Amino acid sequence: MHHDFFTIIAREAFEELLRTFPPLPTERVGLDRAEGRILAEQLRAGHDWPLSHRSCMDGYALDARDAFGASEQNPVYLDCVGAPHVDENPGMTLAPGQCVRIATGGSLPKGADAVVMVEHTVCMDDWDEDAATGTIEVRKAAAPGLNVMQRGEDALAGAVVLEPGTRIGFREVGLGAALGFTEMDVFCRPRVGILSTGDELVAVEHTPRVGQVRDVNSHTLALSARRAGALVRGYGIVPDDAPSLIATVQQAVAENDLVLLSGGSSIGVRDLTVQAIEAQNDAEILAHGVAISPGKPTILGRAGQTPVMGLPGQVASAQVVMFCLVMPFIGHLQGQGNAFDTTVRPVRQAILARNVASKQGREDYVRIRFEERPHQLPLAHPVLGKSGLLRTLVDAHGLMSVPADAEGVYKDALIDVWTV
Amino acid sequence: MHHDFFTIIAREAFEELLRTFPPLPTERVGLDRAEGRILAEQLRAGHDWPLSHRSCMDGYALDARDAFGASEQNPVYLDCVGAPHVDENPGMTLAPGQCVRIATGGSLPKGADAVVMVEHTVCMDDWDEDAATGTIEVRKAAAPGLNVMQRGEDALAGAVVLEPGTRIGFREVGLGAALGFTEMDVFCRPRVGILSTGDELVAVEHTPRVGQVRDVNSHTLALSARRAGALVRGYGIVPDDAPSLIATVQQAVAENDLVLLSGGSSIGVRDLTVQAIEAQNDAEILAHGVAISPGKPTILGRAGQTPVMGLPGQVASAQVVMFCLVMPFIGHLQGQGNAFDTTVRPVRQAILARNVASKQGREDYVRIRFEERPHQLPLAHPVLGKSGLLRTLVDAHGLMSVPADAEGVYKDALIDVWTV
Structure with missing residues (x-):
């Protein structure tokens, strides 16, 4: 069993996960x-x-040579010999100087290679509407293939x-x-098992007393996993107690293709998560952290061939890990080839409203709130406040990323905001 | 019964729909x-x-005045009196010079107003790990509120x-x-009934003969309506026959909050759709066209209080009407306030690769294919080809809009591509 408590994997190493865990059947x-x-x-x-040459327009199907040089000043006159119904395979062959009326989608008879729109024609006095026969004045020239979808095109x-x-x-x-x-x-869609750990957690329907908080992550992580395509099963709240956690993880591993735990970022709770993963059959801790912030104390492991991920307990931090790591990973499990390609993230451009400092060596995600301005790119305001507060999450419209090799981004910079 | 065959409503008039059909219960x-x-x-x-003052960090809760001026060179020493469990309401009150160990999320005892991170402290020789009591060296100053989420914040x-x-x-x-x-x-989510009209249509599982085509719109419109939040019921393929169409529309109107028909853009089929709407109880045709292209021959009507929309039969045209009109309208029915606000469309900026001409007086939507270029905005290639072809749909990455008051857009223009 490999164990290096200080392994913190960088974004580039996410690719390693893709090799460790291939897509599902x-x-x-x-x-x-x-x-x-x-x-x-x-x-x-x-x-x-298409199965046959078909008309793109309501009009008259004809041999383009018969309408050579036609114009409003110099119309040509053709003999309309009928109007095959739209679903008919017209068995006829047009003779020179003949045309048929045709509806959008209708198949062209033999001898026709173009369609003149009805707007560029006039029915003459001998026109019989019921039979759709008579003389048609064509006021526009046609080239072969005009208004025709070719068979096999x-x-x-x-x-x-x-x-x-x-x-x-x-x-x-x-x-x-x-x-x-x-x-x-x-x-296949990955089956994802989700559980929350923490003695302080109570279910949403309960009223917490001082010291307790409602379990938010079970709901937000489930929603995000579903949005990424997963089939979610919830395992509720597990107390900070090794035997309970080991047993619940074992059950979740048996029933899913990916297991997500979220627990406090507290040192003790992280130890417990590591312990619960390591207690499984053929288990391995792959990383004790990821070089993104917030979200650094994320634990990546496996139990047999099933990946198990321990996310931070703070809602906003856990959500950043979902966006950057877990949702792309769910995409990979269901066959998405470019799962970790950050260039395909939906972004909106904005102007940064103030300097943003960042530590080198990790990828920083800063919550952004847009201020709309007429006829200009929006201003991007970093959402300040403690990341444990829910308001900072609700007030944000997206995330800006400060790359691991940058010390920060200056006010007035043009930035891409990831509109998660 | 109001009837004006030449009414073509512009985008601005979509707002009228919102007044005619209020949101659902x-x-x-x-x-x-x-x-x-x-x-x-x-x-x-x-x-x-939060219910109480809570810690954002693992560390020690203390009275900020006790750590006044503390630094690595000039640490202060406090008496740690225990470690309340994270879910406890600490009943104690700190005396001057005292602190408690606290986990992320833990509630502060009375007398504490700040938390010093564990990284800025050292346990002295008298430390008792089991009881979490002993002397703590604090190497950083604390201001009141440091690392604390305030009650009610x-x-x-x-x-x-x-x-x-x-x-x-x-x-x-x-x-x-x-x-x-x-x-x-x-x-409530709108219930949307979808039917396709046309003698030439066969179901997907059938092999068409020349003249027939498989019914694509039942599938693409259902998918788009669901994506907009609707509960979809399919009514299959109805032949071009007034009594059948009238009966099926009547059933669909009774069972849904919105009915979508798609049929050929053929003049005869459009007439039939109008006829089928007008034959319903308390029916009215609201518009015989919309000033968007493709999609112009769209019919808007109502049967009693239920909106009925007749979409073009061509797949790509019908889809543009879904994006511009029907999906926003479904959003409106389920209470979305800015349903027709085009500024909230997801867009990607690109450079137009060639001139695009457009007729004034209608809003033109041109299918766009991106050509990615390193370190530059992508090139936007208009997808050419007959709109009846499916390839033109599959090859496109999005839509560019040419406003009704413009004659076109020049090559090299910076454009917004709606990434539908």
Whole structure:
């Protein structure tokens, strides 16, 4: 059993976690349950898409050569021979000088290679609306392919349309629906067990007496884990007592793919968390801290192949660890390839309202409150106050990061605020 | 029954919808089901929070006057009289020259007004670890309030902690948990009925023949509506046949707070949608188009007090209408106050890679694909291609908006891309 109490891992070492804990297995889910999941297979089109040359507009399908040079001043006249219904496969072939009326989405008959919009045509006196036959005046020239989606233009049969590793959003669901993928292979959602430790904690429905506080982390961590895609199971409040904690961790490890403990940042409570992890079968403490602040006293370990993380008890600190470490890690477990890529964080640019000092050697996260200003970037005010207070959390709109190699950031600097 | 076939409403007129259709009633939900909902009541603290003066650090609680001027060169020596457990209400009162050991979160005894961190102290030779008594050398001065969260500093009893209209996120859940709000009043989630119209449509599990296409919108619109907070019920595919459509719309209106139809942009299909809305009890067509492109042929109506919206059939067009109109409207129905405020859209800045032309009098949305560049803003490439193609949707990362009063945007302009 490896044990180095002073190991504090830097952000770069988070990548090590990804090698230690590979993504979960995959499962087959229906198209309407695939949103937010990561595709685990390559999807290929089963047929050409579109299936035929289709019109993008309401208008008249024709041979572009028949409308060569047409204009309002010099219209051409074509013989409309009907209006195939939108869902018909028109068996006819247009003869020179003929056209058909066509609706958006309709398939072009043989001999037609362009569609002139209805707005650029006029029906002549011989027009029969019921049969959709008669003479059509065309007032605009057409090039081959005008207003036509070509057969296979979206995808030819056998073409790869989605690669493994793609996150499924509305676009991918749309493509999947169009090509008939009623279900697909995706990575499983991690089951995450959450427990809070501390003799001072009481459940939300209880009224604390002096010395007690309600258990906030069980709720905020569960919400954040769910938002990252996890299936959450709560194990409630465990007292600061080694046998209870060891037993609850054992149960949580057996039932989950990741276990999160949050306890006070107190030295004694951290020792207890380490002890509860080390007491599990085939256990190892991987790190006794992370080089981010707040959040430094985070413990990373494993019990068998199950990762176990001990988060600080202070709500705001625990939340920063969730954002920087745990939520990306949950993303990784469900197959997200760029889980720890900080460049994909949603940010808003702002001007820093005052100097922010920072210690070198750790990545500092400072809570920011925006002050909106008309026609200018917002001002970013660091939210001051003790991190144990909830107001500092509620008053903040996002986080600014001060890199580990910087001593701080000056007033008036242009900064990216991570809008968590 | 009001009917003006040429009414095309501009973005500004969306506000009119908000007056016509007020937010839904409220319901009581448990704290863990409140995320994403809009609070419908004012929440006041039931007691001071924190309940007592609490320590932010592991260390020693003392009277700041006893550590006046202390430093490494000139330490002071205090008599530690014990270590109340973190969940205890210490009944003792410190005498001058005394201190107690305190854990993070612990309550200060009477007579103490500051905490010195353990790192700035040394235990002397008489120290008894089990009793936590003995002499403590204090190497740093303390001001009153140092490392202490004051009683009521977060909230005094009776103080408003959350106002109605607040969107519940992890911050508000945390505050709610700390103050014991096990449930809260929130606006109801809108029930949204979705149906697709078109003889050419087949369900995803079917293989289309030439002329047919799979029903994509039922899936993409449902996903977007859910993401906006709706409870979605699907009514499948309805053929282009007035009695069927009228009957299905009637059922959907009876069972939902909002009904979405999507059908071809074909003139005939639009007429059918208008007809199906007008055939309902106490029905009215509110607008026959919206001044956004794509999406112009959108129909807005009501059947009794239930809004009914007819969206274009083309997937990409329907999706733009969802983003600009329907998703904000769903937000409004569940109490979101700034539903149509375009300034809160998530955006990413980029440099436009080519000129984009636009018609005046309508708001144009152009699909954008980012080209990442090291240490520069990304290039924004307009995604070209027919809007009926799915590739143009899948290849895009976001939307740029060209305002109704602009004729276009020039290459090299700094633009905001809405990262939908």
